[in-house]
Amino acid sequence: xxxxxxxxxxxxxxxxxxxxxxxxxxxxxxxxxxxxxxxxxxxxxxxxxxxxxxxxxxxxxxxxxxxxxxxxxxxxxxxxxxxxxxxxxxxxxxxxxxxxxxxxxxxxxxxxxxxxxxxxxxxxxxxxxxxxxxxxxxxxxxxxxxxxxxxxxxxxxxxxxxxxxxxxxxxxxxxxxxxxxxxxxxxxxxxxxxxxxxxxxxxxxxxxxxxxxxxxxxxxxxxxxxxxxxxxxxxxxxxxxxxxxxxxxxxxxxxxxxxxxxxxxxxxxxxxxxxxxxxxxxxxxxxxxxxxxxxxxxxxxxxxxxxxxxxxxxxxxxxxxxxxxxxxxxxxxxxxxxxxxxxxxxxxxxxxxxxxxxxxxxxxxxxxxxxxxxxxxxxxxxxxxxxxxxxxxxxxxxxxxxxxxxxxxxxxxxxxxxxxxxxxxxxxxxxxxxxxxxxxxxxxxxxxxxxxxxxxxxxxxxxxxxxxxxxxxxxxxxxxxxxxxxxxxxxxxxxxxxxxxxxxxxxxxxxxxxxxxxxxxxxxxxxxxxxxxxxxxxxxxxxxxxxxxxxxxxxxxxxxxxxxxxxxxxxxxxxxxxxxxxxxxxxxxxxxxxxxxxxxxxxxxxxxxxxxxxxxxxxxxxxxxxxxxxxxxxxxxxxxxxxxxxxxxxxxxxxxxxxxxxxxxxxxxxxxxxxxxxxxxxxxxxxxxxxxxxxxxxxxxxxxxxxxxxxxxxxxxxxxx
Amino acid sequence: xxxxxxxxxxxxxxxxxxxxxxxxxxxxxxxxxxxxxxxxxxxxxxxxxxxxxxxxxxxxxxxxxxxxxxxxxxxxxxxxxxxxxxxxxxxxxxxxxxxxxxxxxxxxxxxxxxxxxxxxxxxxxxxxxxxxxxxxxxxxxxxxxxxxxxxxxxx
Numbered sequence: 121x122x123x124x125x126x127x128x129x130x131x132x133x134x135x136x137x138x139x140x141x142x143x144x145x146x147x148x149x150x151x152x153x154x155x156x157x158x159x160x161x162x163x164x165x166x167x168x169x170x171x172x173x174x175x176x177x178x179x180x181x182x183x184x185x186x187x188x189x190x191x192x193x194x195x196x197x198x199x200x201x202x203x204x205x206x207x208x209x210x211x212x213x214x215x216x217x218x219x220x221x222x223x224x225x226x227x228x229x230x231x232x233x234x235x236x237x238x239x240x241x242x243x244x245x246x247x248x249x250x251x252x253x254x255x256x257x258x259x260x261x262x263x264x265x266x267x268x269x270x271x272x273x274x275x276x277x278x279x280x281x282x283x284x285x286x287x288x289x290x291x292x293x294x295x296x297x298x299x300x301x302x303x304x305x306x307x308x309x310x311x312x313x314x315x316x317x318x319x320x321x322x323x324x325x326x327x328x329x330x331x332x333x334x335x336x337x338x339x340x341x342x343x344x345x346x347x348x349x350x351x352x353x354x355x356x357x358x359x360x361x362x363x364x365x366x367x368x369x370x371x372x373x374x375x376x377x378x379x380x381x382x383x384x385x386x387x388x389x390x391x392x393x394x395x396x397x398x399x400x401x402x403x404x405x406x407x408x409x410x411x412x413x414x415x416x417x418x419x420x421x422x423x424x425x426x427x428x429x430x431x432x433x434x435x436x437x438x439x440x441x442x443x444x445x446x447x448x449x450x451x452x453x454x455x456x457x458x459x460x461x462x463x464x465x466x467x468x469x470x471x472x473x474x475x476x477x478x479x480x481x482x483x484x485x486x487x488x489x490x491x492x493x494x495x496x497x498x499x500x501x502x503x504x505x506x507x508x509x510x511x512x513x514x515x516x517x518x519x520x521x522x523x524x525x526x527x528x529x530x531x532x533x534x535x536x537x538x539x540x541x542x543x544x545x546x547x548x549x550x551x552x553x554x555x556x557x558x559x560x561x562x563x564x565x566x567x568x569x570x571x572x573x574x575x576x577x578x579x580x581x582x583x584x585x586x587x588x589x590x591x592x593x594x595x596x597x598x599x600x601x602x603x604x605x606x607x608x609x610x611x612x613x614x615x616x617x618x619x620x621x622x623x624x625x626x627x628x629x630x631x632x633x634x635x636x637x638x639x640x641x642x643x644x645x646x647x648x649x650x651x652x653x654x655x656x657x658x659x660x661x662x663x664x665x666x667x668x669x670x671x672x673x674x675x676x677x678x679x680x681x682x683x684x685x686x687x688x689x690x691x692x693x694x695x696x697x698x699x700x701x702x703x704x705x706x707x708x709x710x711x712x713x714x715x716x717x718x719x720x721x722x723x724x725x726x727x728x729x730x731x732x733x734x735x736x737x738x739x740x741x742x743x744x745x746x747x748x749x750x751x752x753x754x755x756x757x758x759x760x761x762x763x764x765x766x767x768x769x770x771x772x773x774x775x776x777x778x779x780x781x782x783x784x785x786x787x788x789x790x791x792x793x794x795x796x797x798x799x800x801x802x803x804x805x806x807x808x809x810x811x812x813x814x815x816x817x818x819x820x821x822x823x824x825x826x827x828x829x830x831x832x833x834x835x836x837x838x839x840x841x
Numbered sequence: 842x843x844x845x846x847x848x849x850x851x852x853x854x855x856x857x858x859x860x861x862x863x864x865x866x867x868x869x870x871x872x873x874x875x876x877x878x879x880x881x882x883x884x885x886x887x888x889x890x891x892x893x894x895x896x897x898x899x900x901x902x903x904x905x906x907x908x909x910x911x912x913x914x915x916x917x918x919x920x921x922x923x924x925x926x927x928x929x930x931x932x933x934x935x936x937x938x939x940x941x942x943x944x945x946x947x948x949x950x951x952x953x954x955x956x957x958x959x960x961x962x963x964x965x966x967x968x969x970x971x972x973x974x975x976x977x978x979x980x981x982x983x984x985x986x987x988x989x990x991x992x993x994x995x996x
Contacts, residue, residue: 214937214974342933349938350926352873352913356939359872367867409867411859485877485885485939485973534875534939535973566878742933746976750936753975776882776971784964787977 153197153319156245160199160313161275165268165322194247194261196225196268198276202296202310204229204236206265209249210257211241211506213536215747215806217257219344220337220739224262227329227337228269230293231309233344241508241530251507253538253632255705255804258739262802270326279312331737331798338798340742356534357504358489358563365491366395368552368562369413371403371420372572375769376628378424388419395556396420406552406560430627431767436476436580439601442625449623453605458616463595467586471652474582475644477603477832478763479575479628483781486534487569492549493559499526503546504533511543518547519554537754538632539573570774575764576633577626579603581644591656593667598645602626604637607704607811610645612667628766634751635807638704639758639814643832646700646815650822660699660819661686670703672734672797676710677701679793680732684712694719695727696824700815706803707735708795711752711812714788715820722839724821726756726786732793733809736800748792748809755813757782761836780836844905846871847915857903861895862886864902865912873913873942877971884970887943887950888912894950913942916949924994925949928987929980936974944970948984956992960985 153162194208206225212218218238226233239245241252273293280298281288290302299306331338348354355361373380380401388396388405394416395406403420407413430438464470490503499521505511508528516523533540545562553560564572584597595616600608605621633639653663661681668674677699681687686697694717701710714728733748761780765772773779818829827839844851846869855864862879865871865888874897877885881896888897889911916923925945928934935941944967951958951966958966963984972980 214935214939216936342930343935343938346930346933346935346938347922349935349941350913350922350929350945351917352871352942354938355872356875358876359866361870361872409855410863411856483973485883485937485971486875487877533937535937537973563876566880566883746933746936746979749978750975753977754973775880776878777880781971781973782975782977783969783971784967784977784981787975790978 154317157197157205158199159315159317160197161272161316161318161320162195162197163268163272163275163320163322164195165264194264194268196265196272198272198309198313200310200314202235202308202313204231205239206236207239207246208261208265209241209243209246209509210261211252211508211530212532213252213506213540214534215257216343216740216743217252217261218532219341220258220743221262221265222344223337223341223739224265225269227334228266229273231296233336233341235296241505242527243508243512243529244527248509251510251541253506253541255707255807258735258802258804259706262739266328267322267326270328271320271322274323274326275318275320276309276312279316280307283312331802334737337739338737338741341740342742355531356486356489357491357502357531358486358534360491360502360531360561362491362493362559365559365561366406366408366552366556367410367413368404368406368549368560369410369417370548370562370568371405371417371422372568373401373426374424375426376429377769378426381423381425383423384421387421388416391416391419395552397552397555399551402548402551404548404552406556406558426769429769432478432578432763432765435478435578435627438627439578439580439624443601444623444625453608453621455609455619456617458595460595460597460616460618463616464584464586464597467595470584470586471648471655472582472584473648473651473830474580475640475647475830476581477579477640477643479578479630479766480633480758480762481570481575481764481779482537482539482573482633483569483776483779484533484535484537484539487564487566488540488545488573489561489563490545490549491559491561492546492553494550494553494557497521497525499550500529501526501546501550502529502531503543503549504536505530505540505543505546506536506538507541510541511546514543515546515550519550537634538576538636541632542574544572566776567774570779571771574629574631577603577630577637579637579640581640583644583648585648585652587652587656591658591663591666593652600637600641603640606636607638607641607702611670611673611703612649612664613669614667628764634754635704635810638702638807638811639755640832642700642702642704642811643814643818646702646812647818647828647830650698650815650819651828654822659687672708673701673703673710675795676708676732676734679795680710680712680730683732683791683793684714684730686712692716694824696820696822698816698819698821698823700812700819702811704808704811707733707805707808709733709809709812711809711816713813713816713820715817715824717821717824717839722835724760724835724839726788726817728788729790729813729816730793731790731809731812732795733805734795734797735805735808736802737798738794738796739802741794741796744794744805745792747805748794749790751807751809752790752813753782753787755810756786756817758832759814759817759834760786761833763833763836842902842906844902844910845908846910847912853902855902858901861888861897861900861902861905861910865897871912871914875939875942877940877943882969882971883940883943884947885940885943887946887970889946889950892950892953894947911946913946916945923949924987924990925952925983928983928990932979932983932986934976934979934983936976940970940972944972944980948987951984952988952991956995957988958984
């Protein structure tokens with residue numbers, strides 16, 4: 121796959137990731153900009169569609185006098201004091217892009233990281249950004265910022281060359297200074313920028329420093345503002361505060377899809393200092409403390425009604441029976457090559473198996489939170505979201521005000537994992553604040569977070585396959601009901617394939633999640649591969665490599681196997697080895713697991729994990745390793761025990777005591793092999809490393825017990841005796 | 842009611858049954874202590890009461906008269922970070938870092954009662970603290986590192 125094709129793949133929005141169309145909303149002028157930032161040099165980066173860089177005509181062009189281009193991805197300002205401020209609509213949710221993007225800027229602009237300020241996720245100050253999802257920050261924004269920074273560096277070199285009347289070619293940028301390599305004359309950026317008001321649009325062709333020559337990027341860099349976090353100083357969305365602020369509480373319906381039959385607000389209204397709102401199905405209160413708000417909400421007498429709703433006992437039957445008619449399918453996809461039906465009908469042995477995944481919750485440790493403040497018809501909201509601009513649109517629609525009246529700010533939030541795409545808390549806080557005529561903060565309780573957020577879609581996957589006597593897969597049919605199309609295509613080389621995503625009616629509110637359906641699809645595919653290998657009496661690794669041409673994927677399987685010691689003899693009873701791997705969001709992963717199954721109790725313990733990962737040139741090795749480890753650990757939860765239990769529109773396990781997430785005792789030693797491909801552009805790593813762990817564990821359990829598990833979670837309460 | 846927090850006296854107007862977490866965050870604006878579940882299940886709200894880790898969401902302020910409370914804001918001595926804070930930075934023992942305050946406060950309590958804990962003892966003690974980002978191995982490494990520093994300082 122060429123880089124250009126890859127870029128196109130990565131920007132393709134996924135079914136569950138977007139609810140808002142892509143649009144640009146930029147209307148600042150250069151004059152406004154300098155008023156806000158002070159004089160200096162401003163570099164704006166147009167965000168051309170992937171692959172369009174070469175076709176859009178060469179040369180650098182200055183932006184017209186008073187307008188800036190409409191399609192901007194990021195901008196960078198160098199102040200007269202030499203300070204560097206970078207603006208991007210991306211959001212920091214713990215994936216540490218504040219750090220990796222700072223490295224990108226530092227690398228090209230040749231300034232220390234400490235001098236760079238990243239302004240992120242503020243709809244008033246940052247250029248429009250669709251959202252932080254799909255592992256797009258590194259392949260797209262990192263590249264964008266390197267280009268913007270290179271342009272800034274060259275602009276300053278140009279100023280120095282003109283001032284010193286020398287050839288720009290003999291000038292070099294080093295550590296925040298321009299140095300004349302012939303005369304050793306040098307000047308700080310600040311002294312060269314002083315008095316300038318230059319707006320430079322991103323040149324189309326500006327060479328970037330190749331990864332092999334990186335000195336800042338490519339090296340481990342710990343969280344740039346880590347000190348703020350270990351001292352408790354950083355203010356997350358739920359820590360925001362305004363004078364006179366009230367605390368809000370929503371009175372939730374008794375079940376999903378319920379309508380309000382009657383409501384009695386009299387008792388609640390007797391409490392002093394409490395504002396109460398009832399607007400259609402929305403009932404909420406705001407009070408000077410959370411305790412008082414909870415008391416008031418408890419006094420609201422509301423009666424709800426709803427129709428009977430399914431439970432997770434009949435979940436997979438429900439999904440299979442409730443496929444959407446073709447006209448409502450939206451982006452459903454069918455991929456077919458060869459003549460799968462014919463081949464499968466003609467072979468003597470087919471393997472046909474079904475795999476399932478339950479709904480799971482993101483459970484970000486910081487629940488949804490928002491602080492909203494009105495000034496006339498101007499609304500400001502601080503909230504934890506991966507889509508600040510999307511939340512702005514939601515607020516505009518909810519309150520029927522123009523987007524220009526709304527500013528959404530996104531302080532670095534307490535994680536998201538795809539769970540913070542929507543603006544629920546923002547809308548609730550804003551509705552209460554409008555009624556109370558004071559700022560209102562809402563922080564969802566853990567129970568609300570487990571109930572009223574959305575979930576990773578459950579799914580049923582049916583796989584039918586056939587192999588020849590030589591161990592080559594000759595036909596592959598794969599149907600995914602509901603969980604999604606991410607990672608649905610196979611990377612194994614199979615001449616006859618039919619792969620289809622079937623959207624269905626859903627039983628719970630569902631949406632994005634780290635890796636989306638790629639986890640379910642890899643679980644089904646990589647488990648099925650193991651079943652085929654077993655049927656053929658072939659080694660799992662050998663079978664995979666026999667059917668795999670992709671060099672990058674082969675490389676991670678081979679590197680992981682080497683580190684893991686694949687093929688070695690078992691050393692204990694109940695021990696099992698397994699693997700799972702694949703390709704997702706441009707990253708290549710192979711995960712190997714060792715488990716120990718207690719014959720008596722059926723308890724499964726993961727005793728070792730090895731993951732080999734490759735995502736092009738590595739920007740921040742330490743940060744990458746942290747992501748790979750974290751993805752594996754999060755993946756252990758979905759693999760072994762996480763499942764949302766629900767019945768008739770209610771969640772039955774909405775607490776950490778009932779919904780088990782991985783804890784210290786669940787974590788085995790994790791070894792990470794990172795393949796650094798300095799010849800390839802860097803891509804993201806937040807999602808891909810999560811897809812291998814579930815099949816690796818399931819296959820290891822089979823290796824230990826000869827029990828084949830085809831449902832996630834694999835062992836919610838042990839294998840049983 | 843008067844509370845001793847991070848060596849300073851605070852007059853608090855909340856009712857005695859109010860949780861320490863709500864008083865810290867809402868009345869005193871000490872937001873380094875986090876809400877994660879309100880049920881003592883996640884450890885994000887951990888503070889020290891007379892040097893011992895306590896879940897502030899389940900601790901009523903009425904029970905804290907004459908006790909010394911320490912939150913994450915009181916751990917560093919001026920600009921000098923506590924060894925655990927420094928070790929968390931060096932080991933990159935955080936991603937979103939929302940659990941970090943609670944992790945560090947729990948670990949302070951652990952090391953004060955057990956200056957040289959084994960890995961198993963660390964895991965056992967930290968079991969009640971949730972990190973959703975999955976930085977557990979780094980947190981264990983940070984605690985071991987800080988324990989070594991503290992022991993070297995005392996020997």
